[in-house]
Amino acid sequence: MRVFLNPGHALGGRPDPGCTNPRCQLRECDLALTYGSLCGKYLEAAGCEVKLLQSHNLAGESPGFPCVVDTANAWGADVFISIHVNAGGGRGAETYCYSTEGAGGRLAACIQNQLVRSLAPIDPGYRDRGVKAHPSFCVLRNTTMPAVLVEVGFIDSDDVGLLTLHGDGIARAIARGATDYWQ
Secondary structure (H helix, E strand, O other): OEEEEEEOOOHHHOOOOOOEEOOOOEEHHHHHHHHHHHHHHHHHHOOOEEEEOOOOEOOOOOOOOOEHHHHHHHHOOOEEEEEEEEOOOOOOEEEEEOOOOHHHHHHHHHHHHHHHHHHOOOOOOOOEEEEEEOOOOHHHHOOOOOEEEEEEEEOOOOOHHHHHHOHHHHHHHHHHHHHHHHO
16 A cells, blocks of 8 residues: 655745644644654554655645645555644544545544554544545545544644654554554
8 A cells, every 4th residue: 555644834944834732843844754653664664665745845836846746646545644733722622524425435534543542542632523525625625535633632722632642653643543444
C-alpha cells in the first residue's frame, strides 16, 4: 500500500503554524509533523511505501510551496492521510472524509477507531467525536484516492497531555488504522 501523509499546515510554521497554545508553546504544525514522521516509520515497518509532505500549498493557492494534492495524485497513493490538531476547547478525536459512504469513510472509521481505542484508556475524558463527511476540505475533494483529515485532539484543552506525552501512541494508532483499512 502507498500512503501519502500530509502533516497539517506549513513546514516550520511559516506562513501558517495552524492552531497554537501559547501557554505551553505548542504549534499544530510541529505536533502534526511529529505524528506524521512517526506514523510513516510504522507504516514502512508494516511494508507500506510512504511519502510525507507538509506544505502551505494544498491545492495550488500558494505556488511558492509544493502542492500537496498534486503531489499525492501524481505519486499514485492508495490512501491520503492529513494529520491535524484541533482547537476550540473540545476533547477527543474526529476524522473527516469526503463522504462517510465508500472507501474514504471506511478509512476514516478505521483510523478513528484506533485513535479512540488507544487514547481513551489513558484519559477517560478523551472523546470519540466520530467520523464526519466534509466534502469542502480541498484535500478530501481534490485527491483521487480515499482521503481523510484526522483531528487527533484539542491543543487548548486537557487533551494537551495526550498530544505531548503520547505522540508515539497517536502515530501508531493512525498507522494501525491505515493498515486495518488495507486488510
